[in-house]
Amino acid sequence: MHPFRLACRNGLSRIRAEGRYRTFTPLKKQADRFPVFTTVQDGVERDVTVWSSNDYLGMGVHPEVIAAAAQAAATMGAGAGGTRNIAGTSHLHDALEAELADLHGKDAALLFTSGFVANQAALSTMLRTLPGWHVFSDAKNHASMIAGIKGAPATVHIFAHNDLADLERLLLAAPPGAPKLIAFESVYSMDGDIAPIAEICDLADRFNAMTYLDEVHAVGLYGETGGGVSERDRVAHRIDIIEGTLAKGFGCHGGYIAADAEIVDFLRSTAAGFIFTTSLPPTTAAAALASIRHVRTTPSRRDALHERAATLKARLAAAGLPVIPTVSHIVPVHVGDAALCKSISHRLFEEFAIYATPINYPTVPVGEERLRLTPCPLHTDAMMDELVTALRSVLAERLQRAA
Numbered sequence: 001m002h003p004f005r006l007a008c009r010n011g012l013s014r015i016r017a018e019g020r021y022r023t024f025t026p027l028k029k030q031a032d033r034f035p036v037f038t039t040v041q042d043g044v045e046r047d048v049t050v051w052s053s054n055d056y057l058g059m060g061v062h063p064e065v066i067a068a069a070a071q072a073a074a075t076m077g078a079g080a081g082g083t084r085n086i087a088g089t090s091h092l093h094d095a096l097e098a099e100l101a102d103l104h105g106k107d108a109a110l111l112f113t114s115g116f117v118a119n120q121a122a123l124s125t126m127l128r129t130l131p132g133w134h135v136f137s138d139a140k141n142h143a144s145m146i147a148g149i150k151g152a153p154a155t156v157h158i159f160a161h162n163d164l165a166d167l168e169r170l171l172l173a174a175p176p177g178a179p180k181l182i183a184f185e186s187v188y189s190m191d192g193d194i195a196p197i198a199e200i201c202d203l204a205d206r207f208n209a210m211t212y213l214d215e216v217h218a219v220g221l222y223g224e225t226g227g228g229v230s231e232r233d234r235v236a237h238r239i240d241i242i243e244g245t246l247a248k249g250f251g252c253h254g255g256y257i258a259a260d261a262e263i264v265d266f267l268r269s270t271a272a273g274f275i276f277t278t279s280l281p282p283t284t285a286a287a288a289l290a291s292i293r294h295v296r297t298t299p300s301r302r303d304a305l306h307e308r309a310a311t312l313k314a315r316l317a318a319a320g321l322p323v324i325p326t327v328s329h330i331v332p333v334h335v336g337d338a339a340l341c342k343s344i345s346h347r348l349f350e351e352f353a354i355y356a357t358p359i360n361y362p363t364v365p366v367g368e369e370r371l372r373l374t375p376c377p378l379h380t381d382a383m384m385d386e387l388v389t390a391l392r393s394v395l396a397e398r399l400q401r402a403a
């Protein structure tokens, strides 16, 4: 047997033994009834209410967005047919980049295949361009940023999550003349907390560091026009590179960075993850453009999201459920045990037709296992009632023990 096959076999037994074997639940989105999906169980199709989608505003099923995708498919076909350099740039790609630059108040923006690729490609390219970088990376940064930072010829400092004192300590200890980069997120998706962006920018100014901000869980949702927490906090102009996704708040697909013209131009000409891959399909570019334009000019949709999140938090707390307080739209419910977390999620699905993803180690530390709920403007009060009843039932033992 080839050693790799053996490694796969051994790896899989270890993953199974550790309870980390991954299974995916096939769910069929019902565009006209979002967040209701259907699933087939014992040969029968049934409805499931999804509480864990990252389509935070339900824009993926917005009629204008669906129509834009359909029209682009009908007139331009399914795929882009080439890289950006090889007949893969349409007027839609250019318009989308201009829209994203404008959203963040930057000169320019650059599209990538996904938010993951945007982070990985932008960071790794930046860090390979110059010798002697010192990177300051938040301890809870997403795997895609870590993928861009790891393996680059840079000295990496991990600062304690959202900890300004620790960041300052590390900046002070680094060589004063070295090129520095602070990489962090605005909304952290598992804990639902938000970085002190202005204070991090103050430190960046003091130590002449560049700032790289992942706004993936905030674009579309925060700020007057959905420009993210950096817009809300009026600090977007202080961030050198803002990275975002078209796949979460905008409900489509793809990733991007926005920055000044020279940085974008340079990455456009050097980042392998941008250059050597087929550009986003016109359907996606058209849908994303329609979505962003709608979201920017419809603050009521953002207001509805935050109202739904506040209402859900209040209802869970009123029902005595262990909701973890957050300052964002993310609503984690504490479970604190990996096996229990999995089984609760399973029972919600089987017995109550509710889908809520269990979040276990290594995504969160042991003891902090949780269900991660993401309400959207289309979750109704009735759905919340069902969820509260179901959670009280599956968490009954736990609640009794706590009482």
Ligand SMILES: *Cc1c(COP(=O)(O)O)cnc(C)c1O
Residues within 6 Å of the ligand: 114, 115, 116, 117, 119, 142, 144, 185, 189, 214, 216, 217, 245, 246, 247, 254, 255
């Ligand atoms: C989801 C996510 C990404 C990746 O975005 P995709 O468009 O889904 O690839 C990047 N950063 C963070 C913090 C994320 O949660």
